[in-house]
Amino acid sequence: MQYTPATVQLLSKEGKLVASDAAAEYLPYIEQLSDQQLRDFHRNMVVIRMIDVDAANLQRQGQLAMWIPSLGQEAAQVGSGFAARPQDHLFPAYREHAVARIRGVDPIKLIALLRGISHGGWDPKENGNFHLYTLVIGSQTLHATGYAMGIQMDGATATGNLETDEAVMVYFGDGATSQGDVSEALVFAASYQTPEVFFLQNNHWAISVPVTRQSRTPLYLRPSGFGIPGVQIDGNDVLASYAVTRANLDAARSGEGPRFIEALTYRMGAHTTSDDPTKYRANQDVEFWSAADPISRFEAYLRSRGEGDQFFADVAAEGADAASDIRRRIHDLENPAVSSMFANVYSEPHPVMDAQLAWLEAYEASFDGAEGGHA
Amino acid sequence: MSAQTLSLAKAINLGLRQALIDNDKVLLMGEDIGPLGGVFRVTEGLQAEFGEKRVLDTPLAESGIIGTAIGMAMRGYRPVIEIQFDGFIFPGFDQITSQLAKLTARHEGSLSMPVVIRVPYGGHIGAVEHHQESPEAYFAHTAGLRVVTPSTPHDGYWMIQEAIASNDPVMFFEPKSRYWPKGEVEMDASGSDLHTSRVVRTGTDATLLGYGPMVNVLLRAAEIAAAEGRSLEVIDLRSLSPIDYDPIVASVQKTGRLVIAQEAPGFVSVGSEIAATITERAFYSLEAPVMRVAGFDTPFPPAKLEVTYLPDADRVLEAVDRAMAF
Numbered sequence: 195m196q197y198t199p200a201t202v203q204l205l206s207k208e209g210k211l212v213a214s215d216a217a218a219e220y221l222p223y224i225e226q227l228s229d230q231q232l233r234d235f236h237r238n239m240v241v242i243r244m245i246d247v248d249a250a251n252l253q254r255q256g257q258l259a260m261w262i263p264s265l266g267q268e269a270a271q272v273g274s275g276f277a278a279r280p281q282d283h284l285f286p287a288y289r290e291h292a293v294a295r296i297r298g299v300d301p302i303k304l305i306a307l308l309r310g311i312s313h314g315g316w317d318p319k320e321n322g323n324f325h326l327y328t329l330v331i332g333s334q335t336l337h338a339t340g341y342a343m344g345i346q347m348d349g350a351t352a353t354g355n356l357e358t359d360e361a362v363m364v365y366f367g368d369g370a371t372s373q374g375d376v377s378e379a380l381v382f383a384a385s386y387q388t389p390e391v392f393f394l395q396n397n398h399w400a401i402s403v404p405v406t407r408q409s410r411t412p413l414y415l416r417p418s419g420f421g422i423p424g425v426q427i428d429g430n431d432v433l434a435s436y437a438v439t440r441a442n443l444d445a446a447r448s449g450e451g452p453r454f455i456e457a458l459t460y461r462m463g464a465h466t467t468s469d470d471p472t473k474y475r476a477n478q479d480v481e482f483w484s485a486a487d488p489i490s491r492f493e494a495y496l497r498s499r500g501e502g503d504q505f506f507a508d509v510a511a512e513g514a515d516a517a518s519d520i521r522r523r524i525h526d527l528e529n530p531a532v533s534s535m536f537a538n539v540y541s542e543p544h545p546v547m548d549a550q551l552a553w554l555e556a557y558e559a560s561f562d563g564a565e566g567g568h569a
Numbered sequence: 570m571s572a573q574t575l576s577l578a579k580a581i582n583l584g585l586r587q588a589l590i591d592n593d594k595v596l597l598m599g600e601d602i603g604p605l606g607g608v609f610r611v612t613e614g615l616q617a618e619f620g621e622k623r624v625l626d627t628p629l630a631e632s633g634i635i636g637t638a639i640g641m642a643m644r645g646y647r648p649v650i651e652i653q654f655d656g657f658i659f660p661g662f663d664q665i666t667s668q669l670a671k672l673t674a675r676h677e678g679s680l681s682m683p684v685v686i687r688v689p690y691g692g693h694i695g696a697v698e699h700h701q702e703s704p705e706a707y708f709a710h711t712a713g714l715r716v717v718t719p720s721t722p723h724d725g726y727w728m729i730q731e732a733i734a735s736n737d738p739v740m741f742f743e744p745k746s747r748y749w750p751k752g753e754v755e756m757d758a759s760g761s762d763l764h765t766s767r768v769v770r771t772g773t774d775a776t777l778l779g780y781g782p783m784v785n786v787l788l789r790a791a792e793i794a795a796a797e798g799r800s801l802e803v804i805d806l807r808s809l810s811p812i813d814y815d816p817i818v819a820s821v822q823k824t825g826r827l828v829i830a831q832e833a834p835g836f837v838s839v840g841s842e843i844a845a846t847i848t849e850r851a852f853y854s855l856e857a858p859v860m861r862v863a864g865f866d867t868p869f870p871p872a873k874l875e876v877t878y879l880p881d882a883d884r885v886l887e888a889v890d891r892a893m894a895f
Contacts, residue, residue, distance in 0.1 A: 313671075317679035318643075325643075326675055330667050336633060337668070340640020347596075347622060347646070375664075378633030385628055538678035539712050541736040545811050 196482060198412060201458060202438055203428040207486045209494025223437035229499075235276065235432050236496055237509050239268035239489050242292040244513030245301050245520055249308075253467040257524055258308045264291045266430070266462030269488030270395050272296065273435025274457070277443060278363055279356070283318070283345075285338035285364040288327040289395075293365070297322030301516070302523050311527055331366075332373030335392065338364035339379045342388035342452075351389040352449030361389040361447035363439070369400025371416060372408045380420040383452040391442050392417065392454040395429060397461035402474040414456035422452050429457030430488040433495075460486075532558070571757050578611050578748040580722035581687075584729035585612065585649065589619050592647060595733055597624045598634055599651030599687075608653055609689055609748055631661035638684050639669055647683045649733055655690040656699025662707070669738050670713030681736040685729075690718075691782040691832050692879050693746035695872040701745075702869050703833035708740045709810040709842075716810040717763055718742035720784035722752040724807065727759035735763065742809075744782035764808040766816050772802035775826035775889050778817060778843065780806035783830045783880065790882040794889065801889065809839050817843070818851050825856035826892040830880050835863030857895035860888040 197203070202216045204224060211217070246264050253261040264271065271292035278284055284297060295301055299321045306312050307327065314326035328334035342362040345351050350360045370376050371394065383390050396413055398405050409416065414426035425442070427434045435457060442453035460483035464471050493506065532554065536547040575583070588595045597612060603626035606613030616624035627634050631652060638648035652658045658665075665686065672682050692701040709716045715737050719725040725743070732739040761767060769784065770791050777787040784805045791801040802820050806812065821827050827847055829840040844859040862880045870878050 312677065313675040315675070315677040317676065319679070328668075330663065333636065333664065333668055336636025336664065337640040337643065340637030340642075341644050342640070343637060344641045344644025344646055347641075348644070374660075375632055375636060378628075378630045378636065381628050381630060382633050382637050534677075538674045538676070540715075541673055541678070541681035 197428060197458060198426065200412070200414065200426050201428050202425060202434050203431050204433040204437060205431045205491055205495055207491055209491040209498065211495075220434065220437035220441060223440050224433050227436075231276070232496065232499075233501070233505065235272055235436070236489070236492055237512065238272045238275075238292060238296055239432065239492065240509045241513040241516050242272070242295055243268055243489065244517045246291060248517035248520060249305060250463070250467055252305070252521070252524060253308075258305065258467075259310050260308050261467045262289050262308070263461075263463035263466075264289050266483065266487070267395055267397055267459045268292055269432035269492070270429035270435050270457040270459045273432040273437075274363065274393055274439040274455075277436050277439035279361075279443070280322070281358060281360045282443065283323040283325065283338070283341055283360070283362045285325045285334045285341070285362065286327055287331070287334065287365050287367060287370065288329055289367070290365050294324055297324035299324050301520060302527070305520060305524055306527055309524065309527060311530055332370035332375040332379075335364050335366055335370070335376050335379035336382070338362045339382045339388055339390060342383070342390040343386050345389055346386065351447050354448070356444055356447065359389070359447040361391065361443050363391045363393050363443060365393050365395065367400065368394065368396040368398065368405040368408055368413060369403070371413055377420075380417055380422060380454075384421045387451040389446045389449070390452040391439065391446055392422070392452065393439065394454070394456045395459055396456055397459050398479070399461050399465065399471075399475070401465040401469060402471075404475075412456070414454065417454035422454050424454040424456065426456045426458060428486075429459030430483070430486045430491070432488055432492050459483075571755065573754050573756055574751050575722045575726070575754045576749050576751050577719065577722045577725045577743070578609055580726040580754050581611050581729050581743065582613060582615070584726040586615060586618070588649070588730050588733040589615065589623060591730075592733075594645060595623070595647045595649060596641065597649050597651070598627050598638055599625075600627060600629055600634075600653050602626060602651050607651055609745070611687075611743070612651065631657060631659075632664050635661040635664040635669060635684075635686065639664065639672065639682065642682050642684050643680065647685075647733060649685040650687065652686060652688045654700045655688055655702040655704055658686075658688055658704060665708070665714070665738075666711045670711045673737070674713060682738045683733075683736045684738045685732045685735075685741050686738070687729075687741045687743060689745045689748075690742045691744050691746055692869065692875045693782065695875070697872070698869070701872070701875065703831065703864065705740070705742050705809055706833055706838045709839055714738050714740055714810065715764070715808075716740045716742070717808045718744065718781040719807065720744060720747060720781055720805050723754045726754045726756070728763055728807070731759065731763040742781060746782045747785065764811055764813055766804055766806045766808065766813040768802060768816055768820060769805045770801070770803040772800040773824060774800045775828060775892055776802045776804060776817070776820040776824045777828050777830065777885060777889075778804045778806060779830040780809060780839070782832055786880065786882055787830060787885060790885040790889070793882055794886060799889070799893075806839075812843065812846075814846060814850065817847060821847055821851045822854040825854055826889075827855070828860045828862060828885060828888045828892055830862040830885050832864050832879055834866045835861050836866045838863060857892040860892050862888045
C-alpha cells in the first residue's frame, strides 16, 4: 500500500511544498511555524533516529533484552508530537520513542524498560502527560477514550480556549486495528463525543503480517462507519503530520468530537530485534519507502529555505552526543531492588505482599555468612 | 433508623447511593443500569437522582466498559462497573487482568486504580447458559486485584462502600440467589473491615467454611446437624483475596475438622487454596483431611440440572460425615 489520491501531503518526497487543495487547507498551520520550530522538527527526527539505531546496537551487544526500532517513522511521530499542546494527554503503544522524548520522557527510561529494569514506571504527570507504553495491542485506545471522557466530565474541554482546553491523542498501529478493543474505543468515543484523536501509524507490518491481511479497505475509511471523520496523511512528511494533527486535535478540543488520522509510513527496520524481515518482505517496498525517507526530504526542504551546512552538522553532533549519553548511562542503571516486586502491586497495605517479602528477606538472609552463599 | 430490614439488592442500592453522595468522583457504569436500574434493579433510581453524568448507561461492550473505566480512574474518578452476569465478564477479562490489575505496579506506585467491578454470580435462578457461573477464582488468582463477596444485606450495604473507598481494584461478587431475601442492616456501623472473615455460627465438632451464596446453605446444614446432636461452626469468608486466615485457623484448632463449600468447580479453586494453606498452618490440629464440596468440574449444566450440580446442605453434611469418620 503506497500513497493514494486521498493522502494529504504537504512536502513531496523531494522536499518541495505541494500545491493541492488539501495542502492549501493545511499550509496555514505551517506558515505559523517559526524557523526555530522547523529546526526542532529536524533536530528531533535526527536525534531520535541516532538513539534508535544505537539502542538496536546495544541489544546486539547484550545490553538490552530487546529493542523496538522506530526507524522510518520519525516524521509521523515528531509532527504529531509537536502538534499536541502541553495540556494534552498522549497514550502511546510502544514504538513512539520520538513522541516520548518530545514530551519530556528521558530516553533512558525506554532503555530501562527494554533492559528489564522496569515495566515503564514513569509518572505521566511529571513527563508531559505521556502515558506508559502498553504492550497488549490496542488496549490503550480504551484507556485514552476513558481519559477523554473524564476530561469532559471535568469540563476541561470545549470552553473555546485552545490554550487550556484539553484533548487526548492515542497512538496505535495497523495490526491494532484488527483488535476488538480498538473498535470498542471507536464506539465509545463516537457515543460520548470525546475530545480525542486516534493516531494510526500504518507502518504496513504487524511483525510479519502485512496490512493487507488486516483490512480490505484503506484504514482511514474505517472510522467513518463509527461516525468519526478519518483522514489519511503521508506519515513520512513531518509537515503534514504536524498540520493535520494540529487541526484535528484543536477540532477535538473545541467540542467537535473525536477524529482519526491514518499516517502512512513504513517500518524500515524489524518489528523488534528478535525479528527477521528478510523472511517475509520484498526489497522493492523497502526501496520505495527508503526513497520517501522523512529526514532526507525535510533536510532538502530546510536547505531550500536557506539552512546551511553548519546547522546540519550541529544536529548530527547533537544526535551523536545523545546516543553516547545513552551508552554511558546504561551502565549506571541499577537493577531494581528485590523488595520492589512487592512494593506497588497494591496501593494499600496487603498481607500477602508483606508476608512474601518477609519470607524472601529471611530466605536471602539465611545465606549470609554461609560458605559459597550469595551476597 | 439505626437498623433497617432490606434485601441484598436494596442494601447494595443504598450503599451505592451513599457512595455517590459521599464522593463526587464516584461514577456508575454498565449496561442497562440507567432507566431500567439494571437487570436485577440494583441501580434502580440512581440515574434519576444523580443524572446521566454520574450513572452511565454504556454501549454493550465489557472490554470497552472496563478499559474506559481505567482511563477515567487515571483521570481521578472512581468508577463502579456493573457486569450484567457472571458469564459476561470474559470479554473484559483482558482489560481486568492485563491492565487494571497491573497498572499500579507498572506505574511504580504513582497511579492507583480505584475501580470496583460488581459481578452478580452463582446459580439457583434457573437461567440460561452463561448466567449462573462462579468465575471468582480467575480473579483471586490475579495479583493486583482484591476480591470480596457479601452474603447478607448488612454486608452488601457496607462492603460495597468499603470497596469503593479502596484505592485498589476490587472485584465485588454479588450472590444472585441471595438478592431478594431480607435481613437486618445496621445503618450506623459495619462492625468489620472489608477483608475479614467472620464466624457466623459457633460450634465444636467441625468447621464449615463458605462465601456468598453458600453461607446460607452452610447455616441450614448446621441447623440440620444440630438437630442430630452435632455442633458445627460456620465461617463466612467474605474476602477471597486477600484471605483472612486467622479466624479459620482458630476455628480449626478448636474443631479439628474443616469442610469448605463453594458453587464454583473445585479444581484449582478458592477452596483448593484454603485447603492447602490450612494444612500448612493447622496440620497438628487436623483430625481429618480438609474436605471440599464444590460444583462439578463441568460447564454449568442446563438449569433443570442445577439443583444436582450445586452443592446443597445434604452434600455438605455428607462431607461432614466423612470428616467425622476419621
